[in-house]
Amino acid sequence: FIVQLQKISNDAGMPIVGQPCFCKYATGQDQVEPMFRFLKNKYAGLQLIVVVLPGKTPVYAEVKRVGDIMFGLATQCVQSKNVNKTSPQTLSNLCLKINVKLGGINSILVPAVRPTVFREPVIFFGADVTHPPAVFPNCFFSGDKTKPSIAAVxxxxxxxPSRYSATVRVQSHRQEIIQDLYPMVRDLLLQFYRSTRFKPTRIIYYRDGVSEGQFLNVSRPDL
Structure with missing residues (x-):
């Protein structure tokens, strides 16, 4: 898998040099946080953690929580079936994801098709809140009443635009309004200025996960 990934990435112009600095088998999601803590402390220049998963598992959510929220480490999860049996298409898609997560550029709009909105500095925002499963009375498979929701911008x-940055916060259980939206947007605006040396003259904001009945209640505090 590593050799094939290196070959595909080299052909795409994003060479992966050398072998992984660390490899360990884990048996459960409770090992994710101590393992990531060890990696962050031991390897100061660590760019990416690749996690091989057997399939749909709670470990995925824990990897993203610990990597994105706790330690600010880029992570890429891949299913074991795609490691045991690789294909050029799967590896190419994996390289595209890794490249963007490490600050690379996969594609740009050529001048002939660029919309007029790009004549001035513009920043695009996307926001969503992910909730734990809902709680249903008298249901054995009911959700959790205490787990927090996760807000991401x-x-x-x-x-x-091709490169992007993200910020994630934990917030109240099943709260659709993003409680820390102001500091999250402020951080991203500062990053935009540091990256481009321009202040945006336009802000385009996409909001996911809001029903028509919730729209006014959510859009007012967002705006």
Whole structure:
């Protein structure tokens, strides 16, 4: 898998040099946080953690929680079936994901098809809140009443736009309004300025996960 991934990435112009600095088998999600803590402390220049998963598992959510929220480490999960039996298409898609997560550019709009909105500095935001499963009375498979919801905001970081940055927060259980939206947006605007040396003259904001009945209640505090 590593050799094939290196070959595909080299052909795509994003060479992966050398072998992984660390490899360990884990048996459960409770091992994710101590393992990531060890990696962050031991390898100061660590760029990416690749996690091989057997399939749909709670470990995925824990990897993203610990990597994105706790330690700010880029992570890429891949299913074991795609490691045991690789294909050029799967590896190419994996390289595209890794490249973007490490700040690379996969594609840009050529000048002939660039919309007029790009004539001035513009930043795109995307926001969503992910909730734990709902709680249903008298249901054995009911959700959790205490687990927090996860709010995420991403924003474009260049003029193409191709590069992006993300910020994630934990918030109240099943709360659709993003409680820390102001500091999250502020952080992303500062990152945009540091990246482009421009202040955006336009902000385009996409909001996911809001029903028509919730729209006014959510859009007012968001705006």
């Amino acid at each position: 991403v924003a474009s970081m260049d003029a193409h």
